Amino acid sequence: MADKPILKMDGIIKTFPGVRALKGVSFEVRKGEIHALMGENGAGKSTLIKILTGVYQKNGGTIYFDDNEVDFKTPIEAQQGGISTIYQEVSLIPYLTVTENVLLGREPKAKWGNIDWKKAHEEAKETLKSMGIDIDVKKAVSDYNTAIQQMVSIARAVSMKAKLVIMDEPTSSLDDNEVEVLFRVMRQLQSEGIAIVFVSHRLDEIYQMCDRITVLRDGDFIGTWDIEELNQQKLIAQMIGKSETEVKALSGMKQVNDKSNEDVVIKLEGVRRGKKVQDISFTLHRGEVLGLAGLLGSGRSEVAKVIAGIDGKDEGKLEFNGGEINLSSPKQAIQKGIAICTENRKTEGIVPNMSVRENITLACLPQISKFGFVSRKKQNEIVDLYIKKMGIKTPSPEQKIKNLSGGNQQKVLLARWLALHPTLLILDEPTRGIDVGAKSEIHSLIDQLSKDGLSLLMISSEFDELIQNTDRIIVLRDGVRVGELNGDERTQDNIMSVIANEGDNDEIEGVL
Amino acid sequence: MANTNMVVNESKTNKLREIPVTQLVLPIVIVLLVIFNIFVTNNFFAIQTLWNLLLLISTTALVAIGMTLVIATGGIDLSVGAIMAIAAVTSTFLLETNIFILVLGTLFVCMLFGLFNGAIISYIGVQPIIMTLAMMIAGRGIAQVLTDGYLVSFSNPSYEFIGRGSIASIPFPVIILFFVALTIYLVVKYTTFGRYVEAIGDNETAANLSGINVKRIKLMVYCIAAVLAALAGLIETSRLAAADATRIGELIELDAIAAVVVGGTLMTGGRPYIWGTVFGAILMGLITVTFIMNNIPYTYSLVIKAVIIIGAIYFQRKNR
Amino acid sequence: MKTVVNKMKNTSFPMKFNATFIQKQGALIALLLLIIFATVRYDNFLTYQNVMNVLKQNSMLGLVAIGMTFVILTRGIDLSVGSFIALGGILAAQLSSVNLLVAIIVPILITGALGMVNGLIIAKGGLEPFIVTLAMMIGIRGIVYIMTDERSVSVPDSAEPFFNYLGNGLLLGIPVPIWLFLILILISWYILTHTQFGRHVYAVGGNESASQLMGVKVNKIKVSVYVISGILSGFAGIVLAGRLGGVAQPVAGTMWELDAIAAVVIGGTLLIGGRGGVVGTFIGVMLLGIVLNIINLEGTLDSWWQPVIRGLFLIAIVVIQAKIMNSNKTKLGGA
């Protein structure tokens, strides 16, 4: 019974101009299983999902869902057909209430056909409660931080009573606490016989949750395995199409080096800004990789934004290369040599309709232009260099960046900042939604850059990533610095306990 | 902004990115209209007709070029007509001075109005359409106040040359138009400014975070729009040898916007197509001329104009 | 939530929910100040007759502005309303010889249908609302001229009383147009706040692609709002004809689209969609109307000072609103 397939996709083909995204992919999901869909960035996972749910139309192949052949033309049809989806790009309606975002499209009606608000709010509140989130559902969803927002879209998907729930990288903007909550929910659904398709680049999550794994590579279907058949090494090997031995080389801890005697690049003293940055002080030395750890909403990004001149500071002192600085715009920061790669790739990073070339050189145009005239030659040099150096997968430098996969977009953005040759580079969630291969590339890049004397400030919600790649970790909680961990102190447990010891942490709004 | 299906459609242009389809569709439509005229309209097939046409659209095109930059940043400028009126009036105050002071002075004064638009839009954050709408109302009023609503006739040969003179039988306004279009085109294509304009229109936040001074660029764009409108105002005024604060540039903003969009620039911002805009203006003018020369009632021309606007844009988009 | 907020082009727009509310208040405050000013300065301002005048005179624009609100909430814009006003009036006048019911229904159906054409081209064809409705505005104006040979059309004497009542008649001591305006404000408010359709209008404006993915019938919503706008502006045209004693003019409604947009915007509905509402629009319409009324009560202004004052007044209001929102934004701590 449990082996009965709920979904069967056969020989799915999808081509975009310049890209063959899917070259005959087969994909089968059984009732009540949690099925991992794996692959590098650009392998075609999201595309496959979007075709199944009627966002894109397939160029070939057949889809059977619940024993009938289906061909959904719109997301609505897919929903009505019994498939609910959390798409990769978190998208909600900012100024509608949490309730409306959860129930949009299936609002409970009162007798005049008007919305029964009372019922609606209760329903939404219940759904979120069942996920251990207790918030005011009458507030606009934009009033809550990304973590809550992600949970809201999850709540929306699971509350649809679907036969199949698809989650395209739901955990990428969550931290361990919420991930646990999510997993509880997933097990709950599974126990109800609902099938789940789960996409994530965090392998440990896969092995924690999934029953079977399907791997895609460059739009090709590689295979489907039971989880036991495929250990991490094998999985990675299948994903990136290299032998396991090569794969072993990939992983590997960066050796820690104490840079405290190097001269100070940036120094914060009692910096405050709004509610989210309360009295932050720390120093960062030349060639050092400093990690900012904390739960979502702990204000790491805000600290980063202050240093990068995006947000002005209310109080405190900021020293850069020994001199005090007061930044009022990103431009100033960039001129000083401070670059930031923000956590919101889509909305703060890419310029979607401009080419990869223009996106890479956007920030460094002043350097490669005379009297405002851009030197096409210099531009191409830079672009070619970084496309090679970072292994950016794109049909050509002229491709619109919006057509690249998440990971490749991220690499383009990194290239944009590196092309500036900054003194300090801030990376806010630099590997969010990036595949293992690219991830380790970026990790070794970070290592390389620091060796070349670049100072880095790294923010990540994955603690082991921080531990792996930093020399030193500052722990934030509620916008306050609550501890510093050096060398071998830098362990998951230590970080968590530092956070925990500072009183009970229910500051992430409502997450229990 | 578009829904996902459109994202896919748009990506089809990639191959044609360098020569956007818009640049192809328009000339075709125009050529067809010309051929039509050559057969239908008597005396159409004459070089003079070409100059008349270009003369006719020169002002609209100039305004539209400025509008292109504004729209590329995701904004819009309804006040261009009013700025033309201000230019017309200002110039009459400078009649006694020499032609250079007259021109530069007028352009400068109008630039200040553009500066005001831009400052309030980018530094205070008022929505462009409503700010420039207010300026459209107030600006013309100011121009009228300055002349008590009367139309100021003058005779000033060197000034009148701007609008009436011609070099090698090419009307001077046409030369101005070509010069301006070429300059702006080169600026857009080869300078950082051009890329900044496009980036801002495409993703303002990202542009800002990339160290682009978004506010200043926007400010500049509205100034340029105002200066070009002023130039158009000078041409128009000198052609009439009279400053007509009430009527000059009436509804030109709509023609200009139509030209811009027919030219292929998206109202939502992004890459500006300067020559596309010029062609758009030519198309508009060609329609008007066709009707006047065939003595077809103005009322019918309205209907056909509407159809052609939609048709032209629709085909561009379809080919995207 | 930045992810969605920044989808909206201009980051200088407010990032907080209550911005609308505050902005509406901004308009409300401006309105109160203006009323106080006028009351103090002109004995005749707060008289029953003058108040009724102001309300009545702006009811037609009000009807149009309601439709415009729906459109703008979806992040669209409708420039064709002015021409629909003319068309609606003309058709009504021409049909009134047939039968009064027909004279009301048919024009509304036709302008509604034309609104649907707008909507379909915009939603299905993916063309920008501004340019589509601009073309519609030009084209329909031309058709109206052709239909009427550019002359006004007056209704037969048999229909004259009815139209007169529609435009100038009293019901319980209050002019009929005011009733129509207020009732439609009420209905629209209810639709926008208490029905699925209404909420989806906000959703589409708030984030179109997200709405799409969340199963909102985006195209249906988009088409509907242009239909609503078409219907209301057609109806406004009929009332306007009534107001002129049963005379419909081919030039009616020229430039009204801009007034309507202005009213909606100073009423606190943002052109980037997703926020605002008809209550604000009511305030906006009144603000514009009272300024004109004040200019007339003053009675000594040269023609050219009138636009100057209107324009500067507009600038003042929007600047104040933007200021309020910015301060509100920075208090929030960036974003």
Add this chain to the structure above:
Amino acid sequence: GESSSSESSGGTSESSDQAGNSEIVVGWSQMENNNPWRIAETESIRNEAKERGFGMVYTDAQGDTARQVSDIEDMIAQGVNYIILAPREFEGLGPALKSAKEAEIPVILVDRLAKGEAGEDFVTFIGSDFVLQGQRAAEWLVEEMDGKGKIVELTGTTGSSVAIDRKEGFENYINENAPEMEIIASQTGDFARAEGQRVMENMLQSHSGEIDAVYAHNDEMAIGAINAIKSAGLTPGEDIIVVSVDGTKDALQAIINGDMGATVESSPFFGPVVFDVIEQLIAGESVDTEIILEDRFFDSNNATEFVDEAY
């Protein structure tokens, strides 16, 4: 006519006592004020009010009938004693007249008629005969060209009654009295110089060599046409004869320069006549229900004589 009225105004203004007038507020509803003719009319009436010491409430409907109805309602709300109304157009002002009547405020129509009973819905109509103006232009042109030639017509703002009347008067006369004259093109120049010039340029192109005469519905367009004719390398007055309506200063100057053939006056100076009427009403005298200013005719014979008093 113009001259006679100014005499009479002189007469009455002496007799009228300033103090009495100042209590009396006159509403002056202009339909639009955006061309020399309108401005002259507006000023004529406002100045006359000042001179004779009347209070005045002035409104400008900016070409919108609905707005003009509103303006009149606002005046009534302010309790003005008399209303001078320059109608936007013949129809559509019924309700305004009605409410004025209900408020027992006498309305005097200037320059255009409005639907309604003279003496009933309004006291009197003071204006020009636009049809006649068109006709007189035609008469002169037929004579000038002894009944032969091709004419281009530049019409006024589409849909305005003036344009319609001047077209009718002119075309009827031509059709009835000059079989060998033909109006080969008729396009709107929107009463504006720029439009007139723009349209004429293209006409000259499409009908090059054919055009013998231009009839413009107002002087502004006529002057625009003259500009166009010149820039086409032709000489107005010789190659192409230009006739129009209004009698503005620029036009008379053009006649003196030999660029323009003739223009039919359409006098904007209503002030004196209007206030004579008002004072008659105050004095309780009865007034004619229609006062037509007889318009003068300007051509090379008398242009120099009047150019200074023109507006």
